[in-house]
Amino acid sequence: MRFNWNIFKMVFLLIIVSGLYAFTNNRSKNKEIKDLKIEFVGIDNLYLTNESVNKLLIQNYGSLKNITKEKLVLNTIEKVIEANEMVKSAQVYLTVDGELTSKIVQRRPIGRVEGITKFYVDDEGKRMPLSKYHSARVPIITGKITGESLEDVYVILKHINSDEFLRKNVIGIHIDDVDKYQLKFRMENFVVNLGGVDSLTEKFNNFKAFYTKANKDKTLEEYNMVSLEFDNQVVCTKI
Known part of the structure; x- marks a missing residue:
């Protein structure tokens, strides 16, 4: 019977590889955290x-x-x-x-609830505790805080954060009741009655068009209330 050197070489190689793997694996397991x-x-x-x-x-x-x-x-x-x-x-x-x-x-906060319990609303609409290391500059949420109203507020906040003008200027959201939300702006004295969260894109586009014209005409200070509650309209109340 002739001795098969090829089989011997394959078995020997397999033993060497297995030994190296076992050695490396053992060394890896015993590696310490530096x-x-x-x-x-x-x-x-x-x-x-x-x-x-x-x-x-x-x-x-x-x-x-x-x-x-x-x-x-x-x-x-x-x-x-x-x-x-x-x-x-x-x-x-x-x-x-x-x-x-x-x-x-x-996590990233996009609104801050100021009620009996204070917390953030994060970018996924979840409650997030306040941090002792930093206070986020986000819109303050006040009024009738409920689970349902916070769901609506999250929808409003997403629209605000997707628009540069709104993100820079809206500093507060007040919950007056279900489907009755008000916005407070950084530099203006008027309140914006948003109504519900329906047709937000159209409402905000209409408001920005009004704001641009009123700012150009220098008449923004003449208003104390701006309502976006009615279909495709901006209704203003003067001081």
């Missing part, structure tokens, strides 16, 4: 700090430095970070250099 890196992704990262995230991790895990990779469950760490009410999402991974990196997207 440093922690927290990176905030996106803009307006003002409501959470590196120190507060570090404190959160220490409270849950103690010091993560010098812990081996084998003892880490990255998905669990992500969930711990995402449990913070200022966090929208988190991604945690270990680099080849042993650096545990956390990429965090913070």
Whole structure:
């Protein structure tokens, strides 16, 4: 019986590869965390700090430095970070250099409710607590705060944030009743009666056309009430 060198070579190669894989895998598991890196992704990262995230991790895990990779469950760490009410999402991974990196997207407030309970409304329409690190410059929401009215306010806020003129000038939304919302502007003394959240694009376009003309004619100060409640009309009340 002739000895098959080709089979011998394949078996030997397989043993070598398996050994290298086992060695590398074992070495990877035993790799220790050398440093922690927290990176905030996106803009307006003002409501959470590196120190507060570090404190959160220490409270849950103690010091993560010098812990081996084998003892880490990255998905669990992500969930711990995402449990913070200022966090929208988190991604945690270990680099080849042993650096545990956390990429965090913070939530973004677009309105602030001033009622018995104070909180933000974020860009997904969810409640977001106030931050001790920063106070957002967003429209103040007052009046009859209910779950239904906040849903409408979120619709109004989305329109405001999608328009540069409105975003710069609207500083407040007052909830007078269901389907009765008022806007307060930064530089003007009049109140805008918006009515309900129907036909918002048309209402805001009509208002901007009125504002441009009245500003050109220098008559804005003559009005104390501007109503957009009626179909395709801007009804003004003079002082």
